[in-house]
Amino acid sequence: MDILIYGFINSATLALMALGFTLVYGVSRLPNFAHGALYVLAGYICWLLLNRLGLPYILAIALALAFVAVVGGAMYQLILVRIRGMSISEIIASYAIGLAILEGLRWGGLKGGTFTLSAFLEGSVDLLGVSVDFQRILVVVLGALLVGLLYFFVNHTRLGLALKGMAQDERAALTLGIDSDRMAVASMALGSLSAAVAALILLPLGSIVVEAGYHVLIMAVAVCIVGGLGSWTGAILASFVIGFAQILTTVYLGAHFQVVVAILAIILTLILRPSGLFGKQKELEERV
Amino acid sequence: MAKAQESRRKERLDRGVKVRSDGVYAVASWREMAFLLGPRLLLIVGLLVMPLVLMPSPYWQKVLTIICIYSLLAIGFDFLAHYVGLVSLGGALYIGVGAYISALLNTEMGLPIWATIPLATVLGGGVCTVLLWPCLPLRGVYFAIVSLMFPLLAARLIEAFDVFGGTDGIMGLDGFPNRWSEMYVLIICLLLVLFALRRLVNEDVGLVFRGVKDNDQAVKASGIDITTYKALGVFIASSLGCLGGASLAHIYMWAGISQFALDFSIIPIAATVVGGGGTLAGPVIGCLILVPISELLRDFGTLRVAVYALILMGFIVFKSEGLMSYGSRKYNQFEHWVEI
Numbered sequence: 001m002d003i004l005i006y007g008f009i010n011s012a013t014l015a016l017m018a019l020g021f022t023l024v025y026g027v028s029r030l031p032n033f034a035h036g037a038l039y040v041l042a043g044y045i046c047w048l049l050l051n052r053l054g055l056p057y058i059l060a061i062a063l064a065l066a067f068v069a070v071v072g073g074a075m076y077q078l079i080l081v082r083i084r085g086m087s088i089s090e091i092i093a094s095y096a097i098g099l100a101i102l103e104g105l106r107w108g109g110l111k112g113g114t115f116t117l118s119a120f121l122e123g124s125v126d127l128l129g130v131s132v133d134f135q136r137i138l139v140v141v142l143g144a145l146l147v148g149l150l151y152f153f154v155n156h157t158r159l160g161l162a163l164k165g166m167a168q169d170e171r172a173a174l175t176l177g178i179d180s181d182r183m184a185v186a187s188m189a190l191g192s193l194s195a196a197v198a199a200l201i202l203l204p205l206g207s208i209v210v211e212a213g214y215h216v217l218i219m220a221v222a223v224c225i226v227g228g229l230g231s232w233t234g235a236i237l238a239s240f241v242i243g244f245a246q247i248l249t250t251v252y253l254g255a256h257f258q259v260v261v262a263i264l265a266i267i268l269t270l271i272l273r274p275s276g277l278f279g280k281q282k283e284l285e286e287r288v
Numbered sequence: 289m290a291k292a293q294e295s296r297r298k299e300r301l302d303r304g305v306k307v308r309s310d311g312v313y314a315v316a317s318w319r320e321m322a323f324l325l326g327p328r329l330l331l332i333v334g335l336l337v338m339p340l341v342l343m344p345s346p347y348w349q350k351v352l353t354i355i356c357i358y359s360l361l362a363i364g365f366d367f368l369a370h371y372v373g374l375v376s377l378g379g380a381l382y383i384g385v386g387a388y389i390s391a392l393l394n395t396e397m398g399l400p401i402w403a404t405i406p407l408a409t410v411l412g413g414g415v416c417t418v419l420l421w422p423c424l425p426l427r428g429v430y431f432a433i434v435s436l437m438f439p440l441l442a443a444r445l446i447e448a449f450d451v452f453g454g455t456d457g458i459m460g461l462d463g464f465p466n467r468w469s470e471m472y473v474l475i476i477c478l479l480l481v482l483f484a485l486r487r488l489v490n491e492d493v494g495l496v497f498r499g500v501k502d503n504d505q506a507v508k509a510s511g512i513d514i515t516t517y518k519a520l521g522v523f524i525a526s527s528l529g530c531l532g533g534a535s536l537a538h539i540y541m542w543a544g545i546s547q548f549a550l551d552f553s554i555i556p557i558a559a560t561v562v563g564g565g566g567t568l569a570g571p572v573i574g575c576l577i578l579v580p581i582s583e584l585l586r587d588f589g590t591l592r593v594a595v596y597a598l599i600l601m602g603f604i605v606f607k608s609e610g611l612m613s614y615g616s617r618k619y620n621q622f623e624h625w626v627e628i
Binding site for chain 1: 369375377422423426428429430432433434437440441444445447448550554557561588590591592593594596597598600601604605608
C-alpha cells in the first residue's frame with residue numbers, strides 16, 4: 001500500500017516537473033535546458049518576497065509566478081530567438097543560461113537548509129493505513145488540475161489553438177497569420193510559468209537548494225524522452241512508469257538509485273524505442 | 289546619413305598568397321613563406337616556450353598543464369562535433385574513465401606511469417566507445433542529451449555501489465618525476481594531436497566523417513556503415529579525453545568522482561565556441577583564454593561556472609564563428625568598403 005500511494009504521489013511530482021518542458025518542446029521544438037534553473041529561481045524569488053519584503057504568501061506566489069514567466073519570455077525574446085533552428089546551439093545556449101542562473105544563485109549564498117517555504121496546509125491524514133500529509137495530497141490534486149487546465153487551454157482557447165497549430169505545422173501556421181516568434185515567446189512564458197507552479201507546489205516539501213535545479217532538469221528530460229518528446233499523454237504515462245520504478249528501487253535497493261533509474265530509463269528508451277512510448281514514426285526519422 | 293550607410297558594403301578579397309597556397313606550389317619568396325608559416329610557428333613555438341617563460345611561478349606552470357588537458361578534451365569535442373556531427377556534452381565521462389583506468393593500473397597492478405598513461409588512453413577510448421556504442425544511431429539533440437547523462441550516471445553508480453574507492457576515490461598514485469616532464473609530455477602530446485587530426489580530417493577517412501555529419505543517409509546509401517565511422521570518431525575523441533584524464537590523475541595523484549564533474553563538460557564546449565568550431569586550433573586558443581580566467585576566479589567558487597556560461601552564451605549568440613575563424617579571416621583577406 002505504501003508503494004502504491006507514494007508511487008502515485010511521486011508520479012504526480014514528476015508529471016508536474018515535466019509539464020513545462022514538454023509544453024515548450026511540443027510547441028516551439030526548443031529543448032529548454034534552463035527548465036530546472038527557472039524552477040529553483042521561482043522558489044527563491046518567492047522566498048525573498050516572503051521573508052525580505054514581508055509580503056503575504058498569496059501575493060508572493062503570484063508575483064514569483066509572474067516574474068518567472070517574464071524571465072522565460074525574455075529569455076526567448078532576447079537570446080534564443082537569434083539561434084532558433086540551430087538545435088545544438090539551442091541546447092548549449094539554454095543550458096548555459098540555466099547554469100548561469102543556478103551557479104549565480106549558489107554564489108549568491110543559496111545553500112540547503114536555510115531557505116524553506118512553509119506548507120500551504122499543515123497536518124496529515126490517514127489514507128488506507130498510510131499517513132500522508134496534506135501538502136502531498138495537494139500536489140496530486142493541483143497536478144491533476146494543472147494538467148486539466150493546460151488541456152483546456154490548448155484545445156479550447158484561441159492562443160492555445162494557435163500554439164497547437166504551430167506545433168503541428170509551422171509553415172502552415174505562418175501562412176494563416178500566426179506569428180511564430182510571438183507564439184514561441186508565449187510558449188516559453190507558459191512553460192516557465194508551469195515550472196514555477198511546480199516549484200511553488202513542490203518546494204514546501206523540502207528546502208530550496210541549487211541541486212534541485214539539476215535534479216528537476218534530469219527528471220523532466222527523462223519523463224519527456226521516455227514518453228516521446230512533445231507528447232502529453234506520453235509524458236504523463238512516462239511519469240507514472242518512472243515514478244513507480246523509482247519508489248520500487250528506493251524500497252528494494254536504496255535511495256541512491258533514484259536518479260540512476262531515471263537515467264537508465266532515458267538510455268534504454270533511446271536505444272530500444274527512440275521515439276518514446278507515444279512518439280510518432282516521423283519523429284523517429286529525425287532522431288535515428 | 290543612414291542612407292549613405294546603406295549603400296555601402298564590405299568587400300572581402302583573398303590575399304594573393306592565400307589564393308596560391310590553396311594549390312600545391314604556392315610560395316614565391318621568404319616573405320610569403322613567413323606569412324604562411326607565421327601563425328603555425330607562433331602556436332608551436334609559443335606553446336614550447338611557455339613553460340620557460342612561466343618559470344618564475346610554479347603555480348602558473350601548473351595552470352599551463354591544466355590548459356593542455358582541457359585543450360585535449362576541447363579538441364576532441366571539436367573533432368566530434370564539427371567533423372563527425374556528434375555533439376557530446378559529456379566530456380567529463382572521458383576524463384573520468386581515463387583517470388580511473390590509469391589509477392587502477394597504477395595502484396592495483398603497479399605499472400609505472402609511462403605505461404599507465406598510454407594504456408589508459410587506448411583502453412579508455414575503447415571503454416567509452418563501447419559505452420556509447422548503443423547511442424550511436426542517435427543524432428543531433430538526442431545524442432547530446434544521452435551523452436550529457438553518462439558522466440552523471442557513472443558518478444552515481446560509483447557512489448551507489450561504492451566501488452573504486454566510492455566517494456573517497458583512489459589515492460596514492462605515482463606523480464610525474466618532475467614538473468618539466470609533466471608539462472612537456474602534455475604540450476608535445478597536444479601538438480602531435482593537433483598535427484595528426486589536421487592530417488586525418490583531410491584524408492579519405494575525414495571525407496567520410498564529414499559526409500556522416502552533413503548527410504548520413506547519403507553516406508549510408510553508398511554502402512558505408514556509418515555506425516562504424518561514428519564509433520571510430522568517438523574512439524578518437526574519447527582517447528584524447530582519456531589521455532587528459534590519465535595525466536590529470538597522475539598530476540593530482542588521485543582519481544575520484546569529481547573527475548566526472550560539470551567543469552570538464554562545460555569548459556571544452558565554451559572553449560570551442562570561443563575559439564571557433566571546426567578549426568581544431570581554435571579550441572586550444574579558447575582554453576588559453578578561458579582556463580586562466582577560471583584560475584583568477586577560483587576564489588569566487590562556483591561563480592566561475594556562471595561566468596563561463598555567460599561567456600559561452602555571449603559567443604554563441606553574437607559571435608558564433610569564434611575567434612579563430614575571425615582571426616584567420618582578418619589575416620588572409622583584404623577587407624574594404626565599396627559603394628554599391
